Amino acid sequence: MPNDADLGIPDDAAPDPQHDGDPQQLGIAGLGARADRHRSRGRARRLPEAARRGGGSRGVSGRIEARLAGLGLTLPAVAAPVAAYIPAVTTGNLVYTSGQLPFIDGALPATGKVGADAAGGDGLVAAEDAKAYARTAALNALAAVESVIGSLDRVTRVVKVVGFVASDPAFTGQPGVINGASELLGEVFGDAGIHARSAVGVAVLPLDAPVEVELVVEFA
Amino acid sequence: MPNDADLGIPDDAAPDPQHDGDPQQLGIAGLGARADRHRSRGRARRLPEAARRGGGSRGVSGRIEARLAGLGLTLPAVAAPVAAYIPAVTTGNLVYTSGQLPFIDGALPATGKVGADAAGGDGLVAAEDAKAYARTAALNALAAVESVIGSLDRVTRVVKVVGFVASDPAFTGQPGVINGASELLGEVFGDAGIHARSAVGVAVLPLDAPVEVELVVEFA
Amino acid sequence: MPNDADLGIPDDAAPDPQHDGDPQQLGIAGLGARADRHRSRGRARRLPEAARRGGGSRGVSGRIEARLAGLGLTLPAVAAPVAAYIPAVTTGNLVYTSGQLPFIDGALPATGKVGADAAGGDGLVAAEDAKAYARTAALNALAAVESVIGSLDRVTRVVKVVGFVASDPAFTGQPGVINGASELLGEVFGDAGIHARSAVGVAVLPLDAPVEVELVVEFA
Structure with a gap:
């Protein structure tokens, strides 16, 4: 199970899966929160100032970011x-x-379906590991929120969380997995982080990811 | 197939699955609408007055609740x-x-995946039974709505329904199943209950439930 | 793979799957965007003027419809x-x-699950074909939007796309498939078409469709 201290990743960039336009690349297309080295200039142009970040020396500027820091987390x-x-x-x-x-x-950090008993070398992701990945996905979602409103201090309420868990058909513990996201939001935002939520078990997720989390957030 | 008269359950409380904090409990975590005897004081503190209910003697107070009563239903x-x-x-x-x-x-009332032909002892849930469960899930969703706005009479429109059906991969009748939710909303709200909707077949749902329903509702 | 020129279908009507009310019909129930010959009078009564269309002689009336026409597409x-x-x-x-x-x-145009390698007669839908179907589903979604706001020229932003891909459990290229929808929205609306998106792989979709797409759109 990943250490919480590993879940916040400042800003190192990742290779671009180059999933657009080439049918041969359909299988490796990614989702929103991937870092992308090759388009960093595009990012600087398109995202608000607050989304442009330096390296490890980046300062903690807001109330919510301070709370994240207290949890050992930084926005990726x-x-x-x-x-x-x-x-x-x-x-x-x-x-x-x-x-x-x-x-x-x-x-x-892992790929595959989540299963109830993943100790036996069956290739399944353990539920408790998947819970940690849901926490990571939620942290990435907060970075996405910050990229469009400039500061998480503007968040007045987390309205809705939908958590998709790539599931072995026998695994029925999706809510426990998505608690990884819900608990992070509660820790970060307090009462404003208490949300409505749906958790479902799907056949497979992009890049064979074990979890995927999306948010609807209210801001002022 | 459950009798409609059984679908409205006033207020008896259920055991708490205690799914928080204990990794051993990941597999039995539940979703929103479970009754919860052990936290009834918490409920009384947190939910608005209208959500606090007495026993079978609870009165029918609003226009929409009267319509529910006419359908043989009460909000759980x-x-x-x-x-x-x-x-x-x-x-x-x-x-x-x-x-x-x-x-x-x-x-x-049942667990498992929904299948096209569930008569043969194959362990699948029949589509017509699943339709009744979708109706029950929608009723629970209405109780959730009422808990935050006090009265369903304030509902001006059911905007969106998403229905997840835990499906045998050969079962393609998800819309017919989710009609159980859609038809209830039409019966209860009339034109204001006519909504946009998505129905999908997922691998597995929390607690091995056959259906899960979420709503977006507009109120005044 | 379907030709883009085939993706816009003016207004020929389809048989009604008659999926309501009859439990025997649960398996063939459809979703929103089906054309429905038997209820054309109902459509004329219920949808705004702009949604009522003539045959191939229908004129192109708006800025966005002109752009669709430039793409070889018409709203179905x-x-x-x-x-x-x-x-x-x-x-x-x-x-x-x-x-x-x-x-x-x-x-x-096709049914079944999408797979990574569909060339071997394994009954799977190829990813590049599925991408074309996602484009078609998005076009149908635009027709649905137009039916309630009268003209796509009123669209100020495509806010959210959720794309469900009926997936072989080994297929992880859902984002590449749903790019079919995303790219269409970008072509049609330019910057206003750039949206947030979730793509997931589900067990099965209604009528065994390979893809399903839903939108949240902002309008003025």
Whole structure:
């Protein structure tokens, strides 16, 4: 199970899966929160100032970021826009995020389906590990939120979380897995982090990720 | 197939699956609409007055509740908040509910995947039974809505329904199953109950439930 | 792989799967965007003027429709309301669509699960074909949007896309498939078409469709 201290990854960039336009690449296309070295200039142009980050020397600027730091977490870099979608969009006072995978430094810490008993070398991801990945995916989702509203201090309520768990058909503990996301949001935002939620078990996720988390967040 | 008269469960409480904090319990974590005897004081503190209910003697107070009564239904109790999520959240004039399972008196009436031909002892849930469970899940979702806006009479439109059907891979009748939810909403709200909807077949749902239903509802 | 020029289907109507009310029909129930010959009068009564269309002689009336025409596309007919749900609903300045299948002239161009290597006669749908179907489903979703706001010229932003891909458990290229929808939205709306997105692989979809796409769109 990953250490929580490993879940916040400042801003190292990852290789670009180059999933657009080439049918041969359909199988390795990613989702919103991948870091993307080759498009860093695009990111600097497109994302607000607050989303542009230096290295490990980056300061902690807000109330919520201070709380994240107290949890041993920092917001990871968000991916540059790829294809015709981006990590998050605002409408009115809501932010909708793209589905976020548990990328750490641009790579998935594990792949495969989540199973109830993953100790026997059956190739399944253990539920408690998947819970940690859901926490990572939620952290990536917060980075996506911050990229469009500038500061997480503007968040007034986490409205909705949808958690998809790539599941062995016999695994029915999706809520326990997605608690990894829910608990992080509670720790970070307090009462404002208490949300409505759906957790479902799906056949397979992009890049064979074990979990995917999306948010609807209200901001002021 | 459950009798419609059985689908409305006033307020008996169910055992708490205690799914938080204990990795051993990951497999039995539940979703929003479970009744929860052990946290009834918490519920009384956190939910609005209208959500606090007495026993079978509870009166029918509103226009929509009267319509439910005419359908032989009463709103079930909603679960107390568990972990960092709750049955429903409002933002602006919208209510987002958590995904609701077809709990009746805190227990699932059936578990397993839905299949096209469930008569042969293959362990699958029949589509017509699953349709009744979708109706129950939608009723639980209405209880979740009421818990945050006080009265269903304030509902001006059911905006969106997403219905997840735990499906045998050969079963393609998800819309017919989720019609159980859609038809209830039409019966209860009339034109205001006519909604946009997505129905999908997923690998597995929490607690091995056959269906899960979530709502976005507009209120005044 | 279907030719893009085939993806826009003006308005020929399809047979009604008659999926309501008859438990025997649960297996063939459809989703929002089916054309429906038998209810054309219902459509004319219920949908706004702009949604009522003539045959091939229909004129191109708006900026966005002109752009669609430049792409070789025309908006297909939307289905009449079936059961208690409809192709799209507005709340405030948002449109929520129903999940849209890749119907062309009321029929699915292919059925089955999407697989990574579909050349070997294994019955799977090829990823590049599925990408084309996602484009078709997105076009159907635009028709659903137009049916409730009268003109796509009113769209100010595509906020969110959720793409469900019926997936062989070994297929992990869902983002590449849903790029078919994302790229269409970018081509049609430019910057306003750049959205947040989730792509997931599900066990099975209604009518054994390979993809299903839903939208949240902001309009003025």
